[in-house]
Amino acid sequence: MAEQRSVSLLMAICLCFYFAQGNQAYEGKWKLLKKSIGISAMHMALLPNNKVIMFDRSNFGPSNISLPQRKCQKGILLSTDCYAHSVEFDPSNRNVRPLTILTDTWCSSGALSQDGVLIQSGGSGAGERVVRYFKPCVECDWAEDPNGLNVPRWYASNQILPNGKTIVVGGRFQFSYEFIPKTSPSDQILYQLPFLRETRHSAMIPNNFYPFVHLSPDGNLFIFANDRAILLDYIKNKVIRKFPVMPGGVSRNYPSTGSSVLLPLNLSGKSNAGFPEAEVLVCGGTLPDSNAKAAMGVFIPASKSCGRLRFTAENPTWEMEEMPRKRVMGDMILLPTGDVLIINGAAKGTAGWNMASEPVLHPVVYRPWRNNAKADRFDILSPADIPRLYHSTAHLLSDGRVLVGGSNPNWNYNFSTVHPTELSVEAFYPPYLSPTKSRPLISWIKPGVELGYKQKINVGFKSKKRPGKVYLTMVSPSFTTHSFAMNQRLLVLDAGPVVESENSAGSNFVVEGFAPATPELAPAGYYLLFVVGDDVPSRGTWVRIK
Template sequence: MGRVETDPWCSSGHLLPSGDLLSTGGNKMGEKAVRLLKKDDPVPKFVDRKDALGSGHWYASNCILEDGGAVIIGGRDSYTYDYIPPSADFESNSKNLPFLEQTTTPAFGPGLHIENNLYPFVYLLPDGNVFIFANDRAISFNPQTGATVKEYPVLEGGSRNYPPSGQSALLPLRLTADNKPVTAEVVVCGGNKPDAFQNVDPRYTQNRVFAPAFYDCNRIIVTADNPAWQKEQDMPSPRTMGDLLQLPNGQFLLINGAKKGTSGWDDAEDPNLTPTVYMPENEMGNRFRELRPTNIPRMYHSSSSVLPDGKILVAGSNCHQFYTYDGPYPTELRVEKFSPHYLDPKFKKDRPVITVGATDKLLKYGQQFKVTFTIASNPKLVDGDVIVTLLHPPFTTHGWSQNQRMLICGIVKFDRNVITAAAPASGKLAPPGYYMLFVSHRNIPSKGVWVQVGP
């Protein structure tokens, strides 16, 4: 890969429409840097650009926009956002976003940071504006001007962003073949009390208290005229620092994290070892299902990713300032693959298999495309038995999957084993780039096929 010249520690990132990876911001000399990794480079290497950004961004979040460019938002002592165009060839720029300063818990003194609003949860909305949730509040804003478009109610109960580190996701966007208006809904789960970090981190206290993380989840329809938070079913166990991953079938997976404490060096205990499926469309009371637990703690600095075969790659966990291999929660270098419930061998005969050569790989906005598949059991299918989903691969770090986005495509025609579906209407729904396409039969997904979506 070659040497990275700038410091990407606790940085952010996203994919360009070309599929190239852009790493943004970081610590110290890396806070204004970007690093480009081209997917077609025969000798992969990061190309660093120092001082490319107009502001420093450490613990920031990226949001891809309708043109394939992205905004890099916030971070420690940063109340601004920068825009990077789709080509990643740009001059430094920066715009103020007062909301970031308004949601920052004041520091106690030089070098002492509480914040509670780092790695804010950000999502591109169907109208092209950006939804941002930080600490316990949310707005949507115009990414061209920075102007606030809508203010949302406070989410009572605690702090949800780093370091209390709850989990959040944009629920799948359900499209129609005739391009009806799309509803966007966001869920926020877990986190901890606003003072949880200062009561456990040794920089603030000698009487450390590992506060229990939250069980609760809350949902809000962000496109509603009068949006309001709705209490969701509680998770089966409390969780901070967990990943909330979008699965190929429209469900989610809660994995990794801890039951007590917060993000930060040595600031959590009681690892949450039990992966849990979240099924937001089920009836209340039947939305969570616990799966087989691991025996490897995955807390601070752990990560996970959904693979095209439907498995989950799980790695990392270093709760300490340096690599530490003794004592509680040693630095973890092992990597695991986790097979979710839908990969149980008993479902093999009912699992769709996409016929790659007879499936469109280039999806144009607003146009129809075809997906060909087979199911070994040859079931008699009725409306709703099969869905076609597009999953944008996220940049997952510190319990936050940036630009994770799923679209359930509108089906135009179903002819035996060939689906004619409608591609998303525009970049406001699906920013241009590479997506994993899946076919799911009664919540059992196929392996994914890489497709490119764009104008």
Template sequence: MASWTELEQARGVRRWRAAAGLLALLLCASVTQVAAQGGSWELLVENAGIASMHTMVTHFGTVILLDRTNIGASQIDLPAGVCRDNEQDQILTHDCTAHSVEFTPGSNAIRPLFIFTDTWCSSGQFGPDGTMTQTGGDSDGLMKIRKFVPCGDGSCDWTETTTELQNGRWYASNQVLPDGSQIVVGGRSVFTLEFVPSKGEARYLPLLEATKDAQDDNYYPFVHLLPSGNLFIFANKDSIIYDYNTDAVVRTMPTLAGTPRNYPSAGSSVLLPLTAADGYTKAEVLVCGGAQFGAYLSDHSLPASNDCGRIDASDPASDWAIEVMPYARTMGDMVMLPNQHTLIINGAQTGSQGWGLADNPTFNPLEYNPFAAAGARFAVMNPTTIARMYHSTANLLPDGRVLVAGSNTHQYYDFTGPYPTELRLEAFSPQYLSAANAPNKPAITAAPGSLAYGELFTVSVTIANPPAGNVQLLLLSSPFTTHSYSQGQRQLNLDVAAPVAAGGGSYTISATAPPGAAVAPPQYYMLFALNGAVPSSATWVRIG
């Protein structure tokens, strides 16, 4: 975010009262139909040692929590005898505390990890072999490329490569591409994109400069790989379909009405599930929430956006359809669930991203059913009691729960005031994990560990009650989550045949792997079986 000096200068900008008043009226409009509440919460860890600004789930099922340096000591020590000596650190040049940890669901164990340069507001993606490539940050981390090779024995840790980015990137977004490389888009006052590994000089992307406004609502652009192989790139209120192979804009999309949607206004976005039913050709993008212009610069009491925009990026004549959420929300995280819904969780109802710039936490998650009729897609879930606002995260776990971490509305760790630095880890269990659904919950007993594109394969499951129809198979990627956006998040609904009974409550499901790397870029995915609205726990499968 901007320095305090820059913020104070920016607060002299006029507040655009008329426009804000109109938006406020719109935000108070009647809400859509909502369903009954459900879901439950559990506290997993009282003190994880750090406030997780960035969170990612590895194919070993462990979770990497990553904060930043330049904030002084964290609340967890590095192993005995290990310290970080960095003369460029602005607060603590000799630091024997960790700023990243590994969390193991189930045992709830926390293991400190070593990060050297500043990862503040950085980006990343998992590659084809499961390695996390993590890019940028602030200060001495601005140009850095880091790696984390996951392991199952507690021996793995962060490393910094000798190769650097071409442009310093703070608040950029990454997307893995069909060839397994990554594209890194934007950053603070950076209007370019580049590739890791490098594919030549960084390229100027006019959209990024065109969407810069007085409060820089083009940070952390939303980047989605479409099944056509092109990219959907969204910043502020505007978006394009971009052919990165030819460096050409294929289509300039209509402007999404309403508030700014990217950092610091902090809406969120997902590419809705791609399905074999239409040959994986239909690609719809959903963008939800945001903050009114001026909420970051001056009036932090302005209500957040309570609407979503949905557009079919595969239809050349499409326009945004607007849907109204039950709650206004900025800084919400969107998590794709294995029941084919999207969870909208965390955030605040007033203000924007930034240190101390938001209030009125949004405690109730929402589930969005993309296949329901318009006006009946949102269901309100049971609330947490912990405020999760700026620098909070939410990630799907292989058991179907959602891990919720972080929230630090302060520049440093501060455990005072109404919104103290949050070190607790929670899990939200959607309604499909309730005891009432246990007889219909599949359990995967056999599945391949890797699949080639288009490969025919089988999965074995057990279910206590006979399935009422087809048991679906879903693939969900593991994204890099930070600042209300899960980079690289993706869900695929596979082509399956009817389950064949094998006796004793066992069933065999024949299926076909995704047809190509534009549909399923090469990565590890969580494979879920879905019986009606009840998913199994996942097994990991490497695609490509």
């Protein structure tokens, strides 16, 4: 009898282990894509050709990748060496192509233009007033305008506007904004923004770095800095609304570095004002004096708190929640399902060289539309093996994976410290990519991938079974650096019911949808279109709103 009980107990233990392992598969997985791309990916942007542009700074010291000999002529680079500090990475075959940047891009900003050109602005030293352009093509390289900005911009934020321009907000010693490219007289004007001066961390830090900037559905800008936010009419240079202070006394912007997203815009629903309600989510960060203490070797625990604000409401108030993990320097990435992935970062300290400790290896996913208890909106996912601290990045890929790279909490490349410079890139597979789940496959889009505002489209897709819930999402490609994905945006399209198809293309199902109605909802340019069936997204198809 005792032997039988022992066997039963052993079987129970094995079954528990089996189910634990099985459940773990549903929490996502990690895959190393490239042990070294030659640089540390401080900045990251996805282009419509599905290649990713990454770069760090031009004075980081010798990198692990060289430029072609023809680009190493004396006098072209700031130094006389031949090391590259920018690369083009192809996730499909893991090829790396070195690129040439002449001026320092350290802690700069960027956005993707409506023509699919990466517009990148500012930096340090000789790069602080430079605007750079990268056009996706086989042999293309960076082009640089040394006087593209009115004033130096270091640690600024960018956002694409309804008129196709890019607004550049803030930066070191800059309490102002301006527009690029400079194609009209109004683009030459420097617009003051006292809000950035008023919301500094403290007198010890006379700046306001990387404010969170989101385009509101009414065309104005929601701007958040540390614990306060405004709605700005950037055309009239007028603050039209001030929002309540976010509770908790936590600073959220660099170097206290939390993160922020504009939650998915549901285009089938409208507020009394005639456009969809809009909410922001701000998570993580730390106390205002944490940076000063970290400089003395004292690492204060980061915050677990998140604040959610429906800023289009008549009387908006912050709804506070808590993440399962304390986190500073976490990246918040919108997934095609409308969920939010929070990844990378540390549990103590702040942003800066050797200013943080206790890497947070577990990503979490936040499901904003769960109606149950707030704590249940978060799920803890599979941990990474590689710590991603200061100067790490993350970006959604068209196939639904999340590319993760970077981490250099050191002055220069240093591979022998406790937290060394990280040159690798890896992919995180969210739980919806479990092999046990049926995934839709887009077959065709009619009338095509060139869209007009309000245009009706039909999307044909294959699926092993008829999904119970189907919706269409469009995701804008972002520019990610320092825990903020600039220009990140997800639209849940107004869509009709799913019907079975007998189309000659062989698609099983068709769903009808409508493109966004206005450039305030979706500035012209490139987006990834996904069919989501039972919370599992298809691969994204590039579409362009013109």
